[in-house]
Amino acid sequence: DTGVSQDPRHKITKRGQNVTFRCDPISEHNRLYWYRQTLGQGPEFLTYFQNEAQLEKSRLLSDRFSAERPKGSFSTLEIQRTEQGDSAMYLCASSADYGDFYEQYFGPGTRLTVT
Amino acid sequence: AQTVTQSQPEMSVQEAETVTLSCTYDTSESDYYLFWYKQPPSRQMILVIRQEAYKQQNATENRFSVNFQKAAKSFSLKISDSQLGDAAMYFCAYRAAQGGSEKLVFGKGTKLTVNP
Numbered sequence: 001d002t003g004v005s006q007d008p009r010h011k012i013t014k015r016g017q018n019v020t021f022r023c024d025p026i027s028e029h030n031r032l033y034w035y036r037q038t039l040g041q042g043p044e045f046l047t048y049f050q051n052e053a054q055l056e057k058s059r060l061l062s063d064r065f066s067a068e069r070p071k072g073s074f075s076t077l078e079i080q081r082t083e084q085g086d087s088a089m090y091l092c093a094s095s096a097d098y099g100d101f102y103e104q105y106f107g108p109g110t111r112l113t114v115t
Numbered sequence: 116a117q118t119v120t121q122s123q124p125e126m127s128v129q130e131a132e133t134v135t136l137s138c139t140y141d142t143s144e145s146d147y148y149l150f151w152y153k154q155p156p157s158r159q160m161i162l163v164i165r166q167e168a169y170k171q172q173n174a175t176e177n178r179f180s181v182n183f184q185k186a187a188k189s190f191s192l193k194i195s196d197s198q199l200g201d202a203a204m205y206f207c208a209y210r211a212a213q214g215g216s217e218k219l220v221f222g223k224g225t226k227l228t229v230n231p
Contacts, residue, residue: 003159004159031217033217033218033219035219040223040224041223041224042119042121042206042208042221042222042223042224043160043206043219043221044221045218045219045220048217048218055217056216056217056218058218091160095217102213102217103162103165104162104219106152106159106160106161107159108158108159109159
């Protein structure tokens with residue numbers, strides 16, 4: 001297994017369009033996280049899944065954002081009616097539910113530019 | 116809400132020298148985890164070192180060590196014998212202990228430059 005993968009790596013879209021990102025976690029990991037990182041800032045938590053259940057959502061996840069993990073494997077993050085303020089790096093991470101601190105392994109991110 | 120503050124936007128160090136990156140945090144919890152993550156340019160974030168709040172002993176991973184001061188809510192990272200490959204953004208992060216929120220709360224980061 002080569003780690004967490006994200007697709008696409010870069011996305012340029014026009015304001016008002018919908019975009020969808022995909023995250024494939026490490027195969028044996030049942031926990032999956034989405035974060036958003038804007039320029040000059042640390043990552044900010046968006047949402048978290050344990051298997052297919054979405055257990056925690058940030059207030060940053062407005063009504064235009066939706067995340068799914070239908071079969072407890074890969075996850076998608078959709079942004080509807082994109083705004084320029086949505087321009088950011090979207091990071092996915094996964095972790096297993098063994099061990100004492102559930103280390104989160106991060107993917108390379110999807111960089112979104114809204115023009 | 117928990118917050119993490121990194122007061123040094125940028126730091127530089129000479130190769131083979133030692134550098135310390137600062138981090139303070141705020142929480143009302145007594146049990147939690149603290150982490151330092153490294154994000155090299157255009158590469159993914161990786162965990163450098165972690166500290167469990169209930170452990171008094173400071174964590175060490177090869178050239179990386181922390182100074183954890185629980186009462187002061189301080190968690191600094193010391194990099195010894197700095198190498199060119201250490202150049203990256205470094206993020207301090209907080210996470211609640213098991214049973215609490217699993218989200219990581221990050222600071223704004225410190226950009227470390229290593230000069231040859």
